[in-house]
Amino acid sequence: MYLNYFGLSDNPFSIAPNPDYLYMSPRHKEALAHLTFGLRESGGFVMLTGEVGTGKTTVSRKLLQQLPDNTQVAMILNPTLSALELLATICDELGIDYEAAKGSLKYFSDKILKKLADNHQIGVNTVLIIDEAQHLMPEVLEQLRLLTNLETNREKLLKVVLIGQPELQQLLKRNELRQLAQRITARYHLLPLDANEVKLYVGHRLSVANGDVHIFSEGTLRAIHAISGGIPRVINLLCDRALTLAFTKQSATVKKPVFLAAAEQILGADVVAQRLQSQSRAILIGLFVLSIALGYGIGAAYV
Template identity: 80%
Template sequence: MYLNYFGLSDNPFSIAPNPAYLYMSPRHKEALAHLTFGLRESGGFVMLTGEVGTGKTTVSRKLLQQLPDNTQVAMVLNPTLSAIELLATICDELKIDYQYERASLKYFTDLILNKLVSNHNSGLNTILIVDEAQHLLPEVLEQLRLLTNLETNREKLLKVVLIGQPELQQLLKRNELRQLAQRITARYHLLPLTSSEVKAYIHHRLGVASGDSSVFSAGALGAVYQVTGGIPRVINLLCDRALTLTFTKQAPVVHTHIFYAAAEQILGADVVAQRRGKQRKILLVGLFVMAFGLGFFGGSWYG
């Protein structure tokens, strides 16, 4: 709707995972470095956590791009499975033929272990990536740990990447999962973007779509961070709506009041008011501390 109006070649704030718009902030790069390091170690698990929409999928996609060619990857995107269902899914991902009527934990486990040995003998690394891992049942996680028991003198034959929301951290603190927790060689919690990173993120996506970074006013950019808290997925939703509103009003740029109106349409007026009030409170506290400090040092000077 607004593409021609702003001279854009594409929708810069689509929530579809288009790799052309991939923005790796310093935090995302650090998360990727932790995962890459962990996969090189001898342990069986690495873990990435973060709130919804912080970019965990972005990091995992980048990780996939950087894996060496001699790597076979199994992806589990729906972890709300029983132990047998999970093992069957892994067999599907690793192209292992099986007879489902013979399904049992031992049957699937033996097939997977044989595949791991075969891959190793052929010079292939095997990696399992589990998304939304906070939904895994404890007994399913334990089954994953058992799969990583197979190892050479130097490394595990299966490396597992667990990606999930902060609840995954709490899940792994359970006593029955302590053996698995001890096998995690690298873990990283992905935080939202900072204020400066939010601006860089918006400018990056506009640039990829052949747009002008000045489409958003300076005030609007500050409002984006204030309302979204630096969550990329929310940034995309609100910026897309803000561009639509700006187009309908035939305004030259996204002004602050237009962005707030867009945010209210998506999040609700009460949520936006709450987040604006929170930032205002932080600002007032900062001003008070600054004034107190100036007063203290000023009094000491004249004293």
């Protein structure tokens, strides 16, 4: 609706996972480096966690692009499965033929272990990626650990990437999962974008759509960070609504009051007020600490 008005060739803030708009912040690049390093190690598991909407899927897609050609990937997007269902799904993903009537934990495990050995024999690496892994049941995670028992003198034949929300970290602290937790060779917790990264993120998405970051005023960009908390998915929702509202008001730029009105439509006035108050409190605390440091420094100069 607002594309022609702002001279945009496409919707820059769609929440659809369009790879053309992929923005790898320094945090995302660091997360990718950790996962890549972990998959090169001899252990069986690597883990990526982060709050909803921080870009875990973005990192996992980039990881897929960077895997060597001699890699077979099994991807599980819905992990709310029993141990038996998980093994059957892994068989499906790896193209393993099986007879459903014979399905048992041992039957599927034997099939998968043979596939891993065959892949290794022909120089193919096998990687299992599980999204939303915080939903895995402990007995399912234990079954995954058992699958990684197959190894050569140098490496595991199955590498597992666990991607999930912070609850996954708590899940792996359970006593019955301590053996699995010890096998995680790399882990990274993806934090939200900081204020400067939010500005770069907004500018990147606008530039891909032939737009300019100056569509948003400096005050608006600061408000985007304060209210979104640096969560990319929330940024997209807020900026899309703000551009729509600015268009209806025939405003050439998105000023802070327009953005705040858009944010209230998306999140509610109480949430917006709370986040702005938190930002103000943080600024006051920062100024207080700075004044103390300056006072100490000045006092020390006279001693």
